[in-house]
Amino acid sequence: MTDRIALRELEDHAGFRRRHLGLTDADRGKMLAALGLAGPAELVEQAIPASIRTAEPLALAGPRTEAETIAALRRLADRNQVFTSLIGCGYTDTITPPVILRNVLENPAWYTAYTPYQPEISQGRLEALLNYQTMITDLTAFDLANASLLDEGTAAAEAMTLCRRASKAASPVFFVDRDCHPATLAVVRTRAEPIGIEVRVG
Amino acid sequence: MRDLTPVVDAAHAHGALAVVAADLLALTVLKAPGELGADVAVGTSQRFGVPLGFGGPHAGYLAVHDAHKRMMPGRLVGASVDAAGRPALRLALQTREQHIRREKATSNICTAQVLLAVMAAMYAAYHGPEGLRRIAQRVHRLTSILADGLRTAGYGLVHEAFFDTITVRCPGRAEELAAAARARRINLRVVDADSLGITLDETTTVAVVRAVWDAFGVPADLDVHELDRTSRDALPDELLRTSRYLQHACFQSYHSETEMLRYLRRLADKDYALDRGMIPLGSCTMKLNATTEMEAVTWPEFARIHPFAPAEQTEGYAELIGGLEAALCAITGYDAVSLQPNAGSQGELAGLLAIRGYHRSRGDAGRDVCLIPSSAHGTNAASAVMAGMKVVVVACDAGGNVDLADLAAKAEAHAADLAAVMVTYPSTHGVFEEGIVELCDIVHRHGGQVYVDGANLNALVGLAKPGAFGADVSHLNLHKTFCIPHGGGGPGVGPVAVRSHLAAFLPGSEAVPAISAAPFGSAGILPISWAYITLMGGDGLRAATIDAVLAANYVAARLDAAFPVLYRGADGLVAHECILDLRPLSAATGVSVDDVAKRLMDYGFHAPTMSFPVAGTLMVEPTESESLAELDRFCDAMLAIRAEIDRDASLLHRAPHTAEDLLVGEWDRTYTREEAAYPLPGQRHNKYWPPVGRIDGAYGDRHLVCTCPPLEELAEG
Numbered sequence: 001m002t003d004r005i006a007l008r009e010l011e012d013h014a015g016f017r018r019r020h021l022g023l024t025d026a027d028r029g030k031m032l033a034a035l036g037l038a039g040p041a042e043l044v045e046q047a048i049p050a051s052i053r054t055a056e057p058l059a060l061a062g063p064r065t066e067a068e069t070i071a072a073l074r075r076l077a078d079r080n081q082v083f084t085s086l087i088g089c090g091y092t093d094t095i096t097p098p099v100i101l102r103n104v105l106e107n108p109a110w111y112t113a114y115t116p117y118q119p120e121i122s123q124g125r126l127e128a129l130l131n132y133q134t135m136i137t138d139l140t141a142f143d144l145a146n147a148s149l150l151d152e153g154t155a156a157a158e159a160m161t162l163c164r165r166a167s168k169a170a171s172p173v174f175f176v177d178r179d180c181h182p183a184t185l186a187v188v189r190t191r192a193e194p195i196g197i198e199v200r201v202g
Numbered sequence: 203m204r205d206l207t208p209v210v211d212a213a214h215a216h217g218a219l220a221v222v223a224a225d226l227l228a229l230t231v232l233k234a235p236g237e238l239g240a241d242v243a244v245g246t247s248q249r250f251g252v253p254l255g256f257g258g259p260h261a262g263y264l265a266v267h268d269a270h271k272r273m274m275p276g277r278l279v280g281a282s283v284d285a286a287g288r289p290a291l292r293l294a295l296q297t298r299e300q301h302i303r304r305e306k307a308t309s310n311i312c313t314a315q316v317l318l319a320v321m322a323a324m325y326a327a328y329h330g331p332e333g334l335r336r337i338a339q340r341v342h343r344l345t346s347i348l349a350d351g352l353r354t355a356g357y358g359l360v361h362e363a364f365f366d367t368i369t370v371r372c373p374g375r376a377e378e379l380a381a382a383a384r385a386r387r388i389n390l391r392v393v394d395a396d397s398l399g400i401t402l403d404e405t406t407t408v409a410v411v412r413a414v415w416d417a418f419g420v421p422a423d424l425d426v427h428e429l430d431r432t433s434r435d436a437l438p439d440e441l442l443r444t445s446r447y448l449q450h451a452c453f454q455s456y457h458s459e460t461e462m463l464r465y466l467r468r469l470a471d472k473d474y475a476l477d478r479g480m481i482p483l484g485s486c487t488m489k490l491n492a493t494t495e496m497e498a499v500t501w502p503e504f505a506r507i508h509p510f511a512p513a514e515q516t517e518g519y520a521e522l523i524g525g526l527e528a529a530l531c532a533i534t535g536y537d538a539v540s541l542q543p544n545a546g547s548q549g550e551l552a553g554l555l556a557i558r559g560y561h562r563s564r565g566d567a568g569r570d571v572c573l574i575p576s577s578a579h580g581t582n583a584a585s586a587v588m589a590g591m592k593v594v595v596v597a598c599d600a601g602g603n604v605d606l607a608d609l610a611a612k613a614e615a616h617a618a619d620l621a622a623v624m625v626t627y628p629s630t631h632g633v634f635e636e637g638i639v640e641l642c643d644i645v646h647r648h649g650g651q652v653y654v655d656g657a658n659l660n661a662l663v664g665l666a667k668p669g670a671f672g673a674d675v676s677h678l679n680l681h682k683t684f685c686i687p688h689g690g691g692g693p694g695v696g697p698v699a700v701r702s703h704l705a706a707f708l709p710g711s712e713a714v715p716a717i718s719a720a721p722f723g724s725a726g727i728l729p730i731s732w733a734y735i736t737l738m739g740g741d742g743l744r745a746a747t748i749d750a751v752l753a754a755n756y757v758a759a760r761l762d763a764a765f766p767v768l769y770r771g772a773d774g775l776v777a778h779e780c781i782l783d784l785r786p787l788s789a790a791t792g793v794s795v796d797d798v799a800k801r802l803m804d805y806g807f808h809a810p811t812m813s814f815p816v817a818g819t820l821m822v823e824p825t826e827s828e829s830l831a832e833l834d835r836f837c838d839a840m841l842a843i844r845a846e847i848d849r850d851a852s853l854l855h856r857a858p859h860t861a862e863d864l865l866v867g868e869w870d871r872t873y874t875r876e877e878a879a880y881p882l883p884g885q886r887h888n889k890y891w892p893p894v895g896r897i898d899g900a901y902g903d904r905h906l907v908c909t910c911p912p913l914e915e916l917a918e919g
Contacts, residue, residue: 016737020490020827021749027830028749031756035775040748044665046773047751051639052671058664058740059532066494069736073729077503079518084410085254085389085508088367088401090719093506095404096251099459100324103466104317106500108687111317112476112491114483114808115277115691119292119899120284120858120892121803124469125316125690126291129279131452132247132261132323134909138447139229140243141236142265144908146276148247148319148692149311150544152223153719155244155262158275158309159221162242165308166270169217180223186716190709194558194590 014063090152090181153187156180160188164197173198203232203363205441210239226250226263227404228365230331230338233441235265242266249403251325252318253500255726256519257509258544258718259693261315261322271295271906275309277691281911282902284895285856286863292897294906299580305593307584310547317689324466327456331448337404341366345402346433347426348411355420360397364436367401369393370418382417389511390414450910472893474808475690479890480832482757484779484811484821485579485630487660487682489750491730494737495685498729509720522732523722529735530699533743534659534676535667538705541697542716544723546657547581549677549696552717554589556675556704557622557651559713563706569621569649573612575604577631577815582624582655591621602631602769606640613648620650627654627668628661628777630815631769632754632823642672651675656699659683660825661751661778664744675700684731695724695731749826750778753833757824760837764844768819779823781816788818793847795820797854801846804858805839805881806890835884842881853877858892 023031028040037043044053064072085093096105104110116122116129129147136145149155160174174197176185185201192199210220221242222235227249229235235243248260266274272295280294299307326334342365349359349368360369372379373396380390380398388410391399400414408426415424448454456462474481481488498504507516527539543549554572561569572586575596583593594612597605604625613620623645628634635641642652654673660683662668668676680686680695688694698708709717722728738746758767758780765782784795795818799809811821824833846853850873859878869875880886 014739014742016492016494017742017745020492020734020738020742021746022827022829022832023749023753024830028752031752031830035752035755035759040752043752043755043775044748047755047771047775047777048634048665049636049638049772051636052634052666054666054670058743060529060735060740060743062736063739063742064736066492066737069494069733070497072736073498073501073733076518076522076729077498077501079521080503080507081387081515082502082506083384083387083389083511083515084406084413085511086400086402086406086410086414087389087391087508087510088399089391089510090246090248091254091257091508091510092249092366092401092403093254093405093508094249094251096253096321097325097328097462099462099466100251100321100328101500103463103470104321104324106496107466107470108477108491109470109473109475110320111496111687111689112488113473113690114475114481114486114488114688115313115316116279116293117812118474118799118803118809119290119897120800120894121472121474121808121890122690123291123893124472125320126279126293127469127472128320128323129277129314129316130281130291130908130910131327131450132319133279134450134452135323135326135448136226136243136247136263136265137909138450139226139234140224140263140265141234141445142243143268144271144274144278145263145265146274146278146314147316148261148314149244149264149276150313150315150548150692151258151260151262151719152244152246153262153716154311154544154548155246155264156221156223158264158311159242159244161308162266162270162273162275163219163221165273166241167217167219171218175218181719183716183719184223187719190555190715190717191588194555195588196590 013065015065016063089183152181153184156184157187157191160192160197172196173200176201178202203361203365203438203441206238225365227334227338227341230335231342231437231443232365233443237445247319247322250322252321253505253726254508255505256507256516257720257722258724258726259315259318261319275311277314278908280902281907282897282899284897286895288894290894290897292899292902294902294908304580305583305587307580310551310581310584310588312547312581313545313692313694315693316691317693320690326448327453328462330453330457341402341404341406342435342437343430344406344411346436347429348400348402348414349436350429350433351415351420351424352418354424355418357418362436363438366403367399370398370400372396372398379418383414386413386417388413388417389508450912452910474890479806480824480828480836481808482810482822482824482836483808484632484823485657485814486811487823487825488688489685489825490827491685491687495730495733499727504726504729519725522728526728526732530678530697533663534678534699535669536676536699537702538708539697539699540708540710541695541728542709542718542721542723543677543696543698544718545694546677546679546696547585548717549698550581550585550655551588552698552709552714553653553675553677554585554591554622555714556698556700556707557653558589559707560651560704561621568619571616571619572621573609573623575625577602577629578624578626579630579655579657586624602629602633603635603637604641606637609641610644613644613650617648620648622651622653624653624655626657628658632776632779632781632821633769633771634777636772639672657682658778661747663747664740665747669699669701675704680731685734686727686730693724693727695727746826753824753826753828754778754780757822757833757837761840764841768816779821782820782822784820785818787847791847791851793851793854797857798843800896801843801854801857802839803892804879806885807836807839839882858895860893860895861891863895
């Protein structure tokens with residue numbers, strides 16, 4: 001058999017590339033021709049200034065197949081130990097209802113959408129976010145809540161600067177209760193100092 | 203736990219405002235911050251069904267009263283109406299935001315944590331108010347029983363009023379007892395040498411309570427159910443909640459799994475995501491989020507890890523994080539990376555704070571001017587102000603490039619106080635500017651540092667490295683270039699990457715204690731980017747970049763005659779995205795970018811980025827993941843729309859068309875129903891129907907409603 005392919009090639013370690021990239025070699029040929037370019041090298045030479053271009057290959061491991069990558073992740077996961085954490089500090093274990101886990105967190109219809117700048121085609125998540133805002137305003141007994149911030153620390157820092165803008169007091173002091181979560185205090189301190197807010201803890 | 207009313211009153215008496223951080227589960231049984239007189243409430247919604255993930259991502263929350271609504275940072279969803287008067291939702295009060303207010307903005311927050319906020323809201327809808335209250339009562343009961351058991355063994359508590367957290371006095375024994383708990387696979391919080399914190403949650407079982415007792419040496423014969431009969435709640439009477447909550451239909455209607463399943467499906471079906479078609483949003487890099495990349499995120503070994511778990515329990519995370527940091531350094535040419543920032547905006551701020559810390563460490567505290575080109579994203583300016591810098595705007599030339607003469611003049615004028623320049627590369631105009639190396643030299647010569655915004659890194663990976671061509675710091679967007687999905691508006695991960703001289707000023711340092719609450723930010727989704735890099739390898743990543751550039755240039759070439767491409771590089775090529783200039787067409791025909799964007803919905807597409815970075819334009823970024831067939835389908839749609847503008851522009855003005863528009867009532871338009879709904883042949887067997895027509899945003903801002911309608915209102919309707 002003269003056309004026998006080596007095992008290394010049959011294993012196809014770079015196979016994921018075909019899944020991630022939408023174009024086939026034939027497509028690339030057509031597109032380059034439409035642009036009047038001889039090949040990908042010419043595209044790179046013309047598009048990217050020589051002063052910054054690098055020909056050196058990236059010093060990375062891989063590629064690995066999807067199965068190999070899952071196995072590698074499995075090995076990493078096995079080095080984490082799931083203890084019962086009663087540490088608190090703003091983080092508690094929780095039961096994600098499986099219907100929500102599978103149909104929201106693991107559902108590309110929810111996770112591959114973009115920010116709802118085009119509202120006509122985003123009514124589903126806008127409704128879910130309106131529910132979120134309602135939940136927050138109701139539980140906190142406030143008029144208005146936003147569609148979420150990055151974490152509790154960031155929310156506290158944003159609250160601090162909001163108070164600075166809204167307060168009529170001249171004092172630059174933001175007082176923080178010593179029983180607040182340490183991580184929240186750390187973010188508040190980071191954000192206060194450059195803009196001249198003095199954080200006092202007591 | 204204590205009554206905060208006196209503190210709040212005292213703050214108000216001195217002209218100050220009061221912020222209360224509150225636990226949402228506790229608020230189902232305790233008085234709300236609004237009832238205590240607070241001005242702002244903040245916290246996290248993590249415990250509403252969002253996995254720990256070693257620290258994130260989770261949705262933080264912020265609530266204000268009406269008086270402060272225009273000062274509130276972040277995204278806000280509000281009700282409005284569409285062209286036919288139907289109720290419809292959209293983002294409200296957008297003029298507050300940093301992309302419009304630039305250096306006058308008071309926050310650089312661009313994004314939310316939409317996916318996680320959706321989960322938390324659905325958790326509340328699934329359990330309803332009674333279910334949430336039952337969870338809260340159970341957690342509190344177990345905490346009270348745990349406390350009683352510890353008391354019988356002679357331990358005292360620091361606070362006698364509590365909800366789910368007790369602080370146990372154990373003079374000199376905190377470490378020893380924590381180790382005893384760890385031997386039973388339980389982590390406690392060592393507050394100091396003499397006290398331990400214990401926080402229970404909905405996953406806590408009677409067995410866990412017993413195991414904690416065992417670690418503290420509580421006699422094994424103590425009976426939980428016996429104590430249950432005698433234990434008393436530790437919630438002060440005056441703080442008990444009496445007001446009702448979550449009475450709206452959405453929190454009452456989906457308690458059975460069947461109803462919840464169908465509700466989630468119904469909502470998802472209204473939305474357009476990558477599972478339907480291309481989202482060619484310029485500067486957003488909406489590429490494939492492969493299933494294999496997503497797999498590990500929900501494994502318990504990644505999902506159920508507390509951010510402050512002991513290091514020996516998180517070795518897998520440490521290796522994954524170390525590997526990802528090393529890979530990002532190799533890709534960008536930088537020397538150190540912090541994965542802590544949990545959004546691009548936070549990476550920006552962290553990068554600028556690193557520059558600030560560096561200057562101050564050298565006695566250069568006066569260096570506080572940040573040069574920013576007029577083409578920059580508004581967030582850049584907002585971040586600079588938050589880092590204590592003054593923004594000086596640098597002009598762009600007619601070709602859209604940074605005007606190097608203007609840059610040199612301003613760097614010269616500010617030679618004594620120049621802190622940094624912030625540029626995006628390739629530029630926000632979608633062009634590889636030839637002058638980038640010279641730009642870096644000019645700024646360095648005048649004592650400044652170079653910040654390269656990594657928003658467009660998808661055009662560089664494997665072809666050029668910012669850390670090697672002259673930049674000192676960048677933030678990256680793992681949710682763009684490295685495949686973390688956008689989640690409908692969050693989560694994101696915005697690592698900050700620096701050259702070695704700035705490494706001592708990354709988050710977690712003395713100069714910058716913390717940019718996010720958790721040490722590794724949104725660690726729970728880092729396996730996605732790790733997997734992408736591992737799957738692709740160095741050659742694969744380079745190939746992806748070339749395909750992304752090829753796709754953008756192909757689209758630019760196909761559309762240029764109909765919609766002129768505004769900016770190009772020296773050789774006539776664009777980078778990984780292209781700006782289509784509609785301004786002459788708009789002036790001649792009255793058709794706006796909005797009209798084209800909405801008409802694309804009828805064709806089954808998400809619009810490109812509108813009016814950024816140039817008003818009146820559309821910016822297209824196809825990414826490497828789209829097939830030639832899909833690129834052609836998009837180009838065909840755009841060309842067909844161009845023809846419609848000449849034939850009958852009302853097709854665009856009245857877009858998008860809902861099924862109801864076409865089916866109900868008389869048809870009196872100048873075009874056919876077929877032209878409205880099936881403009882391309884392939885759509886007869888694959889049609890996405892926009893659920894509402896064109897939304898009137900201004901109406902909603904005039905009549906601001908940002909919560910669900912109460913049940914009574916629905917009953918009246």
